[in-house]
Amino acid sequence: MNPLSRAVMLSAALALAVPAFASTAFFPVRLAERVVVELPADWKVVEGGPRGKPEDTVAWEARAQGEIDAASALRFAADAYDADGRVAARVAVRYHPWQKVAQQDVAEATEYEVQQIDQATREAVEKSVGKLGVSVLEWKGTAKRDFHGASALVTEYKRSPYDGNGTFVVRMLRVFDGPHSFTVTVSYREADAERLAPVCDRILASLHRASQP
Numbered sequence: 001m002n003p004l005s006r007a008v009m010l011s012a013a014l015a016l017a018v019p020a021f022a023s024t025a026f027f028p029v030r031l032a033e034r035v036v037v038e039l040p041a042d043w044k045v046v047e048g049g050p051r052g053k054p055e056d057t058v059a060w061e062a063r064a065q066g067e068i069d070a071a072s073a074l075r076f077a078a079d080a081y082d083a084d085g086r087v088a089a090r091v092a093v094r095y096h097p098w099q100k101v102a103q104q105d106v107a108e109a110t111e112y113e114v115q116q117i118d119q120a121t122r123e124a125v126e127k128s129v130g131k132l133g134v135s136v137l138e139w140k141g142t143a144k145r146d147f148h149g150a151s152a153l154v155t156e157y158k159r160s161p162y163d164g165n166g167t168f169v170v171r172m173l174r175v176f177d178g179p180h181s182f183t184v185t186v187s188y189r190e191a192d193a194e195r196l197a198p199v200c201d202r203i204l205a206s207l208h209r210a211s212q213p
Helices: 003-015 101-109 110-131 188-204
Strands: 026-031 035-042 045-049 069-070 074-082 087-096 134-148 150-159 168-175 183-189
Touching: 026 074, 026 188, 035 087, 035 183, 035 188, 074 134, 087 188, 101 134, 101 150, 110 134, 110 150, 168 188
Parallel strands: 026 069
Antiparallel strands: 026 035, 045 074, 074 087, 087 183, 134 150, 150 168, 168 183
16 A cells, blocks of 8 residues: 555544534634635534534634634534434544645546545545444545645545434545645435535535635
8 A cells, every 4th residue: 555545544534523404604614724614603513613612503603703713723523413402414624734645646646546545545434434333335436626726535425324313425525735634524414415415515615725814
């Protein structure tokens, strides 16, 4: 296994997280490395919130400045809950300051190397979720995508229920950029796809890097 595949496998394992629906109002969340993402107002911040209080809503966290400043956190997560208080969707961001794989490595990766990366990613995911008694039901693969001028790797799969909470669709976007590397994982319960898939699509579409000050 080449160094890029090994790095991808490790970052995939670290990025995984098994945890009223989203409103139409979205607020920006400013994360480390100038990454910005917009989240629904009624999702709850469960990790990395600036006030350090678990499960404040996005709107509550953003009430003072109209946005959330979580730039000092290396881990951030927010959940959407259903009427029974169960997680229906999640977005999780993880940073990898130890990462040595550079943008050039991903940009120049051949189709064969991307296939190797995909295989390494699947092995990492299956091993990680397997510890929770969860299995991968469908693997849609990994592909290179443009992320505002940077090369990103996007992986999508479907996993079995955890704690009886239904099958989840998972998308994982990874940007390898040395110590500035990060992973964004967005997932939602398949049974609620009609309502949650568009919300998760918008979250991923909003993801960008702010310009230098």
